Amino acid sequence: MGLIKYIIRRLFTIFLSIVIVIIITYILMWFAPGEFFNIAQFQASAGKVSTLTPEQLQVLIKGFEEKYGLNVPLWKQVWNYLKDAFRFKFGPSFSNPNEPIEVQIARRFPVTFTLAILSMTLAVLLGIPLGIIAALKRNTWVDYVTMFFSMIGSIIPAYLIGVIMVLILSVWLRWLPTSGWESPKQMIMPVIAVGLGPLAVIARFMRSSLLDILNQDYIRTAYAKGGTDRAIIMRHALRNSLIPIVTIIGPQLAFLFTGTVFIENLFRVPGLGQLFVNAASQRDYPLLVTSTFILSLSVMLMNLLVDIVYAFLDPRIKYE
Amino acid sequence: MEVAISQKVKRVSYWSAAWRRFNRNKMAVAGLIYITIIIIVSIFTPWIAPYPYDEPHYAHTFEKPSAKFWWGTDDLGRDMFSRNLYAMRNALLVGFGSQIVVLIIGVIIGSIAGFRGGFIDTLLMRITDIMYAFPTFLFNVILVTVMGRGLFTILVAVGLTGWAGMARLVRGMVMYLKHADFVEAARALGAKESYIIRKYILPNMLGPIIVSLAFGIPNGIWIEAGLALIGMGVRPPMPSWGNMIGAGIGYIMGFPHMVIFPVLTFALTLLAFTYVGDGLRDALNPRSEV
Numbered sequence: 001m002g003l004i005k006y007i008i009r010r011l012f013t014i015f016l017s018i019v020i021v022i023i024i025t026y027i028l029m030w031f032a033p034g035e036f037f038n039i040a041q042f043q044a045s046a047g048k049v050s051t052l053t054p055e056q057l058q059v060l061i062k063g064f065e066e067k068y069g070l071n072v073p074l075w076k077q078v079w080n081y082l083k084d085a086f087r088f089k090f091g092p093s094f095s096n097p098n099e100p101i102e103v104q105i106a107r108r109f110p111v112t113f114t115l116a117i118l119s120m121t122l123a124v125l126l127g128i129p130l131g132i133i134a135a136l137k138r139n140t141w142v143d144y145v146t147m148f149f150s151m152i153g154s155i156i157p158a159y160l161i162g163v164i165m166v167l168i169l170s171v172w173l174r175w176l177p178t179s180g181w182e183s184p185k186q187m188i189m190p191v192i193a194v195g196l197g198p199l200a201v202i203a204r205f206m207r208s209s210l211l212d213i214l215n216q217d218y219i220r221t222a223y224a225k226g227g228t229d230r231a232i233i234m235r236h237a238l239r240n241s242l243i244p245i246v247t248i249i250g251p252q253l254a255f256l257f258t259g260t261v262f263i264e265n266l267f268r269v270p271g272l273g274q275l276f277v278n279a280a281s282q283r284d285y286p287l288l289v290t291s292t293f294i295l296s297l298s299v300m301l302m303n304l305l306v307d308i309v310y311a312f313l314d315p316r317i318k319y320e
Numbered sequence: 321m322e323v324a325i326s327q328k329v330k331r332v333s334y335w336s337a338a339w340r341r342f343n344r345n346k347m348a349v350a351g352l353i354y355i356t357i358i359i360i361v362s363i364f365t366p367w368i369a370p371y372p373y374d375e376p377h378y379a380h381t382f383e384k385p386s387a388k389f390w391w392g393t394d395d396l397g398r399d400m401f402s403r404n405l406y407a408m409r410n411a412l413l414v415g416f417g418s419q420i421v422v423l424i425i426g427v428i429i430g431s432i433a434g435f436r437g438g439f440i441d442t443l444l445m446r447i448t449d450i451m452y453a454f455p456t457f458l459f460n461v462i463l464v465t466v467m468g469r470g471l472f473t474i475l476v477a478v479g480l481t482g483w484a485g486m487a488r489l490v491r492g493m494v495m496y497l498k499h500a501d502f503v504e505a506a507r508a509l510g511a512k513e514s515y516i517i518r519k520y521i522l523p524n525m526l527g528p529i530i531v532s533l534a535f536g537i538p539n540g541i542w543i544e545a546g547l548a549l550i551g552m553g554v555r556p557p558m559p560s561w562g563n564m565i566g567a568g569i570g571y572i573m574g575f576p577h578m579v580i581f582p583v584l585t586f587a588l589t590l591l592a593f594t595y596v597g598d599g600l601r602d603a604l605n606p607r608s609e610v
Contacts, residue, residue, distance in 0.1 A: 029465075031466060151594070152591070155594045156587055157590075159565075160565075166569070167576055167579065178569075254454065254455040257455045277550045277551070277552070280462070291458070296454055
């Protein structure tokens, strides 16, 4: 029963956080120069508006305001937006008025999701063994080399790693194409670029977690009982040292999504990150708010999932 | 007997001991030297740069490095070396400037939460948690969209989204220090609160705050470049590592020098700041031996 109560409380917190984030975003946009709804920009996009009389223009603007729900006070706009947003109805965007935002997002979400999942898989599948090896070969060159690259991976941003890979793998060795997202060959560099940061963090964390466990009393007891290295590490140390790794994956998710924004633009991957950047550069406010909504909701829900998994793995954790 | 001992022990102040520890870390010292050099270069950039950052040479576009253009030229024939110097200057400005904003907001929110406790603490920490879990780069982009794309607004935007870690750090230290044994002792001896804060709490917080700021600088630098990379940073022709890389990536197969030089200086700068941060963390931690 505790688990369900815990999940409900967390979902409520997520709901509140999102409401706050959206309110802040709306208020910020209200203060934006050129206002939430820019008439000059609207005229430019409408194109033939200049041939209209001022009266016709007023009618047109009124219709526009009605379509985007801008003819009500700010608090009501926020309310209307949130009411629909939690049912995944976002209305049309400025830049693409004929297609509802949820359709645009549904088309791009699988791309970003694939990129994120592949990167995270890479980070976990490589990061954990690397961390284990570094811990077991502590203070040897294996450890130093692993930790050096782990440090580089955690401080050099994803897009810089992407550019460096293009320089080596495309320009110098001519192995991989510089952009795109159709063939597996085109996916290699974006996935590595996004995944390397989390990989480095996981490897580092895994190393310290395992070293920590190896210093525990019960490991000494196991050795005293005459256990071999292999048996002790496999049966006692590894299992317990893996548990804290789950906690590091949660915060890495926010980081990962930031990485995809850049990488999608660098490698021309048609995902949510690209949609978001286009929205920002074109001042497409409905799309910008919705990107914020979707990304923060995804990150928070995945954080919740991570916490639930963590509680399952570690029986000492109580749902508070 | 006591006298004999106290004569032998040479008192070493916290800061000189820290400096000694810092000097033992060779990479941190190398990083500090590099950073000192680039700061000096950045101050005098307009006099050092061989060309203005926006001066095109249409007869010399896409040129490889030469005696005339040390790091080659870009698609408009602008001198890459000069542009790199200005990009470095902008990056440092945002890196350091954003941390001033982080320091102000983080210390204010953290100490209010830590000293007051109760409802205000809960409220402030909830906000901090949201900022911490949220992909803050989104907020950066929105803030820059709203406030404009100048260097100053960018550094303010980076600061406004980056204070959560600092606020948590300060709150934690305040909570610990306000009931630490030596503070209770001072209070028992009749010290005033303002005296305690000045004499005991602030000096003890300084080390961790400096370390946090040192790691925040490279963070600010890559956000600035990242914004420019996606076209939301400083307005061209003002160079940034981000927009130089963004422009160069289109010509990377034919003219990799347009990307290589910004990437190398950028990566080197991030590494240097991180090594200095590492060195500071080890040096300012009083529990590590002298």
